[in-house]
Structures are given as C-alpha cells and as structure tokens.
Amino acid sequence: MIAGGALVLGGCAVGTGGADDGGAQYDPEAELEGELSVMGFGGVDEVATTRMDLAKEALGDGVDVKVAEGELDLQQFLSAAATGDPPDLIYANRDQLGSLAARGAILPLERCIEGEGIDTGMFVESALAQVTLDGQIYGIPEFNVVQVTMANSDLLDAAGLSLSDVDGSDWEAMTAANEALTKSEGGKLGVIGVDSKLPEFFPLWAKANGVDLISEDGRTAQLDDPKAVEALEWAVGIYDAQGGFGDVKAFRDSADFFGEGNQFATGVLGAMPMEQWYINVLNDVSPDAPVAFDTVKDRQGEPIAFASGSAWAIPAGAANPEAACRWARVMTAVDSWEAAAKARVDLRNEEGKPFTGLLTGNAEADDLIQGMVTSGGEPWDTAVEAMYEANDHTFALPASPADAEFETAMQDAVNSVLSGEAEPADALAQAQETAQKALDEAWQKMGEEGE
Numbered sequence: 001m002i003a004g005g006a007l008v009l010g011g012c013a014v015g016t017g018g019a020d021d022g023g024a025q026y027d028p029e030a031e032l033e034g035e036l037s038v039m040g041f042g043g044v045d046e047v048a049t050t051r052m053d054l055a056k057e058a059l060g061d062g063v064d065v066k067v068a069e070g071e072l073d074l075q076q077f078l079s080a081a082a083t084g085d086p087p088d089l090i091y092a093n094r095d096q097l098g099s100l101a102a103r104g105a106i107l108p109l110e111r112c113i114e115g116e117g118i119d120t121g122m123f124v125e126s127a128l129a130q131v132t133l134d135g136q137i138y139g140i141p142e143f144n145v146v147q148v149t150m151a152n153s154d155l156l157d158a159a160g161l162s163l164s165d166v167d168g169s170d171w172e173a174m175t176a177a178n179e180a181l182t183k184s185e186g187g188k189l190g191v192i193g194v195d196s197k198l199p200e201f202f203p204l205w206a207k208a209n210g211v212d213l214i215s216e217d218g219r220t221a222q223l224d225d226p227k228a229v230e231a232l233e234w235a236v237g238i239y240d241a242q243g244g245f246g247d248v249k250a251f252r253d254s255a256d257f258f259g260e261g262n263q264f265a266t267g268v269l270g271a272m273p274m275e276q277w278y279i280n281v282l283n284d285v286s287p288d289a290p291v292a293f294d295t296v297k298d299r300q301g302e303p304i305a306f307a308s309g310s311a312w313a314i315p316a317g318a319a320n321p322e323a324a325c326r327w328a329r330v331m332t333a334v335d336s337w338e339a340a341a342k343a344r345v346d347l348r349n350e351e352g353k354p355f356t357g358l359l360t361g362n363a364e365a366d367d368l369i370q371g372m373v374t375s376g377g378e379p380w381d382t383a384v385e386a387m388y389e390a391n392d393h394t395f396a397l398p399a400s401p402a403d404a405e406f407e408t409a410m411q412d413a414v415n416s417v418l419s420g421e422a423e424p425a426d427a428l429a430q431a432q433e434t435a436q437k438a439l440d441e442a443w444q445k446m447g448e449e450g451e
Contacts, residue, residue, distance in 0.1 A: 021107050021314070024321045026115020028329075033062035036323040039080075040072030041091035046343040047358065054339060055330040063323050072096075077315070081105050086315035089324035094130040094139060094311045094396070095403055098218065101138040102401030102446055106313040108136040112325035122334065122364045126307045126396040133218070133399040134446065139311030140328040141361035146305035146390040147204060147296050148383065150278065151271035152264050154290040155181055155191070159270075166194055166271035168208055168304075169297035171234050175241070181270030182242050189243055189251045192263070195272035196235040198245070199414035204273065204306040205231040207395055208298040213410065214435075218400030219443055223410060224425075224432035232424040236417050245418040258285065265289040276387040280356050283380055293383035295390045307394035309361055337365035341372050348374065356384050359391050366391060401446050405438035 036059065042048070056065055072092050080086050092100070100106045113120060120128060123141050131139030149167045156162060164170070165177040174194060182193035196205065206213050211227035214220065222228065239245040255263045258281055263269035265286035273296045282291060295303035312328035314321050330336055337360050345355045354376030358369050370388055375381055400406060413431035416422040422430075 020316075021111055021318075021321045024111065024115075024325075026112050026322055026325055028116050028326070030322065031062060032059055032320075032323050032326065034320045034323065035064045035066060036089065036320055036327060037087040038065065038067040038089045038091065038327070039077055039087040040070070041067055042069040042071075046347055047340040050340040050343040051331050051336045054336050055327045058326055058330045059323055063320075065327075078105060081315055081317065084317060086317050088314070088318040088320045089327060090313050090315060091142075091310055092139070092313055094127065094141065094309055094399075095407065097131050097139045097311060097313055098133050098399035098401055098403035099405075099442075100313065101133045101136075101399070102442055104316055106138050107316050107318070107321065108138055109140065109314065109325070110136065112314065112321065112328075113137065113140075116325050116329045118329050118332075122362050123332075124307070124361055124363050124366070124391070124394065126394040127309055127311075127361045130307075130309075130396040130399055131311050131313075133401065138399075139313045140332050141309060141311045142332050143309045144359040144361045144366075144391060144394070145275050145277070145308045146359065146387065146394055147201065147273040148276055148279070148305075148386045148390050149271065149294045149296050150264070150274050150282075151292045152267060152269060152290055153292040153379070155267060155270050156292065163292055163294045167294050167297045168205075168273070169299065169301040171299065175234070175237065177270070178238050179241055184243065187243075189247050191268050191270065192248055192251060192272075193242060193270045194238050195248065195252065195269065196238040197273055198235050198239070198418060199411050201273060201306065202232060202235065202410065202414050203397060204296065204304070205235045207306065208296070208304055210299070212395070214397055214400065214406060214439075216398055218398040219439060221406065221409075221432050221435040221439060223413065223435055224428045229425050229428055232414065232417060232428065236424065239418070244420070260285045262286055262289070264291050276359060276390065279380070279383045279387060283353065283356060283376060283383075287376075287380075291383075292379055293386045295386050295393070303389050303393040305390040305394045307391075307396045311361075332360070332362055334362060334365045334368065337362060338368055338372075341369045345372055345374065354380055356380065357387060359387065400439060401442035402435070402438040405442070406435045409435040409438070 127141035159180040161177050165173045178193035183191035206228045209227045209231040211225045239248050242248050298304045314324045348355045355374045357373045409431040413427040416427045417424050
C-alpha cells in the first residue's frame, strides 16, 4: 500500500470474474506502508532468508511483513479469498496458477510487471509459459526443477552397461538394462534395475517420445495420442519386468532416501531419472557412493527435462498489491539470487563441501550462479554440468483454466494402469475424454465471463 493513499478494489479482471488492481499504483521508487501477508512460503534456509532480508529492505520500515510458514494450503487460501480476506501474496506451484486465474482467485500481473519494472525476458521460457494463461501473466516464476539421469556406476559396470543404456535415448536398451540390473531372490526384489518414476514423470516419457500431453495453447488434451500410449506402455513395462509397480514401490519406499542408507549408497537401485536437488542430498549424505550422472535423453538422443517449480502470485482482493509486487520483484531479481548463492557458497565452504548450483527460474541469474559453482571432483562436477544442460532443454505443461482437472485425469489414468485395473490405451482414452470436457467447459466459462 502506498503511503498516504487508500486502495479500493473493484471491477473485474478480464476473463476471470475476480477483483482487479485498478486502484493500485505500482512504482519501484514509491514509499510503501501497511502490512504484507504472505502465504505458502517458509524461509527455512540461507537461500530464502538472504532474499527475504533484501525484500524487506526494499519494502522499507513502513511495511510489516507476516509470512505464514509451510506450503500453500489451497483450500485454506480459497476459503480466505471467499470471505474477502485473502493474503496479499501467495507462493504456489506453477501448475496451480491456471486454475486459480480462471476462477478469479489471482490477479493478472501486467500492471505490476510494468509498474515495478520486472523484466520478464530474464525468466526461463518454459517457466514463464507455465504462468501465462490466455496471453496474461499471473505469476512471477521462482526456482526451476528438472530431472537428470542418476545411476549406480558399480552396478552398471558389473552388468557391462553404460549410462547411455539407461538415459532414455534407447528404450529397447533401457528395457534390457532393467532386466540385467534387476535382482530378485525367492520372489523378493533385491535390486531395482530401473525406476521409470511413474506416475509423476509420465509427461517426460511422452515428450521424449514426441508428444505433448496438452496443446501449447492449453486448450486441447492429447492424452490418447498413440505416442503417449506407447510411452505409458513402455514405462509401465519397466515395472512389470520387476514383479509389478507395487513391489517396486514398496521396496523403493523402504529405502533411507535422504540418509546415508539411500538406494545408491546401498547398491539397491540401478538407475532412475530424478530431480536435480537430489544431487546435493547425495553429496551431503553419501559423497563416496558409486553414482554417475547425465541428462535424460529423448529418443533422438537429445537432452530433455520436464520443468516444474513455484511462482509468486497476487490474490484478487489483496489489500496491499503494491507491496506484494515489490516483494516478488526483489525475491526473483538477479542481484538477490547472487546474494543468496554467495550465502550458500560461504556455508558450503565452512562445511568443506562443494556448491552444486541453483536453478532459479531466472535465466540470467542461472548463468551468473553457474560461474559460482565450486568443484567437488567427480562425479559431482559432471552432475552439475548435467543439471545445467538439462535446464537449457526444458518443457512444461502449459497453463490452462482446468490445470487441476487435467492433472487429476492424467494421474488417475497412470495409476489405474500401475495398479493393473486398466490397460494403457483404455485408461488414456478415458482420461482424454475427462480432461477435454474439463478444458472445454473451463475455457467456455472464461470466455463468457470476459464478455
């Protein structure tokens, strides 16, 4: 809230039916006052707290910042919005923003972006696309999550295999590698050969096979495309060859995933695609484990990664959108990320550990931070290289007004196949029907409200 003025919200945001921010005056030089309530973000480490300190400094002493700790509780947020008392700012998963925008729960950020001088060209393209609905930006991206191939080099060597056999570039080779690496005794799984990481990575395998599960404009589901069906058949087949998904998941869940008894350290997993943050976990708890890293590849042998992450969004009806916008700008600025990375480097140096980088959602910051990475020797230097290469080859599911419904239809289909209740083609045909109906209805409603 700008000092000396009252903010009155009214009217409708185009296509959303929510309150707009027509009364807000965005200006990076303006003196702000009031309260800034933030939901869904906890400053739990030095990367967060360093940037929070800078954001608070930019807001000035006139703004009282209140941050509710913990991940965003969508139901709690929507309930607060329904009663006319939403927070001023939320920190949400990017794949939630399309649905929130469609129901009028968050504001389009054109005025915020222009007024505070946020350069949207600095953001990772797939991250920005994921917060853009019908041509309007609804979120300021923060952090990027990608996958890299992780493998146990000792198990690969013993089986006469290489990383190229398990990086996704050759599905037949990966199927054979899975069978060579899998070990069972008395019908009980002892080593997971390959974990294809379903259901969460189904979009990755579909894209690797040449199909987007939803069209670029977010209007058309493509879940029943033959290439999507083929991808699901193959990825589920990886589990079937090991006794079924239930056996693999039970064995996977029994591992000390975040500790020194993790699957790679104990030699009970051959290979899997996994989010890049796990590189740092492994380096922390099992630096001497026989791990090897590379990008995930599509079937043409090119690097590929399914990007996800978070974003800052301003709720419709926010009492202090000016402060919210400035906070989002400073939290995602290149200088702020540089300061946060320096804090992480200093801490890692104190601990005698390497700094393995950060993926921020800001491409300019990523380039700068990559130059701050400290060597941990092999295989960690190769892991970091793979992470940054993956970050240069990302895709994301585009925003749509039926984000949640599409996600549910897709996940339900994959889970029904994993549980043996349905065949891939049948499950995806049903999901296609459900998802397309939800998309059609949501887009139609948006159009009617925008008239």
